[in-house]
Amino acid sequence: MSQNTSNKLVFFDKEKYRHPSTYQLLPFSFTHHSDDRYIISNDSGEYTFLTQDELGRVISRELSPGSDLYLNLKGKFFIADTIDDNLLNLLATKIRTKKSFLYAFTSLHIFVVTLRCDHSCGYCQVSRQNVANTKYDMSPETADKSVDLVFKSASDTIKIEFQGGESLLNFSLVKRIVLRALEKNKTANKNLQFIIATNLSNITDDQLEFCKLYNILISTSLDGTEDLHNANRPLPSQDSYKRFSTNLERVRSKLGYGGVSALMTTTTLSLQRPKEIIDEYVKLGFRSIFLRSISPYGFATRTKNLSFYETEEFLKFYKTxxxxxxxxxxxxxxxxxxxxxxxxxxxxxxxPTHFVDLQSPAGVGIGAVVYNYDGLVYLSDEARMLAEMGDKHFALGDVHQNTYAEIFTNPILVNALNQSVAEVLPGCSDCAYKPFCGADPTYHYRVQGDEAGHRPTSGFCQRNMGVIRHLIDLIESGDQEILDIFYSWINRTSVRETKELRS
Ligand code: SF4
Structure with a gap:
């Protein structure tokens, strides 16, 4: 600025402010990665590594045009010769593609058809109820109202997942929901899919026949070897694993190998046994395994012997x-x-992916939503578990009392989404791992008292950062075989996409 003859402050011509260098910086974040290496990334998902000296020279705009580093950074949209509409449009297209999960709105609709369960798993994420306690079953009226709401979703793909408790204990309602949804879909013409989450302990031939008839996928639970599975997932008859493995074969012979997938939960008993758990999955013919840390909900918080471990312990288990x-x-x-x-x-x-906790904003409500047995709608499965612990903070409405618009514009949902945009969250906004990470407002509300949370002390952040850093190190290790394996994984799609949504 300068003063003109009439003593007024005026701006110099904009050319005066231009840096003498030939290139300009585009927005990026940088984080110390290891030794003398800094990772830099941008919102389009590009990343690269720089030494501290290189980072300083980039920011001071001292790179020689035409140098390898210059061209690498220019190709990845970290620097530009000139910032014009063509460049901005290209960058916007890349960012829009990364955020394309926002176009569809809610595709996964979880129905909690009963809280009854025959198992008494120490980490159970809901307040399970006795098998005879039918007052915790969803009523037909609630089911019908919920299905009507499902079909108001703008998403072209609708996945209805049945959960419990043990969902098959209320199979008559599962059938009712499937048939009603199919009927409604005659005019809605959605890509309609069904998944039943079940422990498989009592699956009947009739149930399998129904699944076959309507292409219903099965999602089940396997925690590892027989002793580990039985310890984590106890039945009074102490034969959870035997029932599981026998019925797995029955399911596969009816629905095929692709018709059933399994999830595992890591407890303290699992921590020393990652290889045995994985070998069990291979032995039983699974082609994917999800090494999942335990969630801080439900009975998991009360049975600390099984469920309480530090994130560092989980990361060690995960990496092994x-x-x-x-x-x-x-x-x-x-x-x-x-x-x-x-x-x-x-x-x-x-x-992008459709994993609700690894999105920004999170997929709560807009990727997946839960219709509870009692008619209340929750923005995530974890929110429903929290309600079972006595805190209904994340209830969005009641299927009997509220319209679709009232439920999905509930300020609780809007606030949770606002508080899960990693690009503006304290801690995340500057983090170079942000394009590969996400946010989980339910977790942070539960563990840290508010939806935004505090990243330096967040187990969610520690786990994600640990896994992301490890994967990037493996990618950058120069081992082509590892890269080939990784590409073979991401090129496979199947039941796992559904698993992504529900986790
Ligand atoms: S949660 Fe942690 S790792 Fe993920 S973007 Fe935020 S600060 Fe980075």
Missing amino acids: GLDHILNLNRKGIELSESLAEIILRKILTPF
Whole structure:
């Protein structure tokens, strides 16, 4: 600025402010990664590594035009010769593609058809009820109202997932919902899919026949070897694993191998046994495993012997497990790890994933929503679990009392979404791992008291950052075989996409 003859402050011509260098900086974040290496990334998902000296020279705009580093950074939209409409349009297209999960709105609709369950798992994420306690079943009226709401979603794809408790204990209602949804879809013409989450302990031939008839997928739980599975997932008859493995064969012979997938939950009993757990999945013919940490909800918080461990312990378990899975792949055994697969898709492709906790904003309500047995609608499965613990903070409405618009514009949902935009969250906004990460407002509300949370002390952040850093190190290790394995994982699609949504 300068003063003119009439003593008024005026701006110099804009050319005066231009840096003498030939290039300009585009927005990016940088984070110390290891030793003398800094990772820089931008919102289009591009990343690269720089030494501290290189980072300083980039920011001071001292790079020589035409140098390898200059061209690399220019190609990845970290710097530009000139910022014009063509460049901005290209960048906007890349960012729009990364955020394309926002176009569809809610595609996964979870129906909690009963809280009854025959198992008494120590980490159970809901307040399970006794098998005879039918007052915790969803009523037909609530089911019908919920199906009507499902079909108000703008999404072209509708996935209805049945959960419990043990969902098959209320199978008559499952059938009613499937048939009503199919009827409604005659005019709605959605891509309609069904998934039943079940422990498989009592699945009947009639139920399997129904699944076959309507292409219903099965999502089940396997925690590892027989002793581990039985310890984590106790039945009074102490034969949870035997029932599981026997019925798995029955399901596969009816629905095919692709018709059933399994999820595992990591407890303290699992921590020392990642290889055995993974080998069990291979033995039983699964082609993917999801090494999942425990959620801080429901009975998980009350049975600390099974459920309480530090994030560092989980990361050690995870890395050992991933290493073992890579070795199996090297020997020709096809097995992917689902969390890695989701994050790798974000790192190695221009596309987003639909994993609700690894999106920004989070997928709560807009990716997945829960219709509880009592008619209340929750923005996520974790929010419903929180309600079972006595806190209904995330209830969006009641299917009997509220319209679709009232439920999906509820200020609770709007606030949760506002508080889950990583690009503006304290801690995340500056983090270079942000394009590969996400936000989880339910977790942070539960653990830290508000939806935004505090990243330096967040287990969610520690786990995600640990896994993302490890995967990037593996990608950058120069081992082409690892890269080939990773690409083979992200090019496979199937039941796992559904698993992505529900987790
Ligand atoms: S949660 Fe942690 S790792 Fe993820 S973007 Fe935020 S600060 Fe980075």
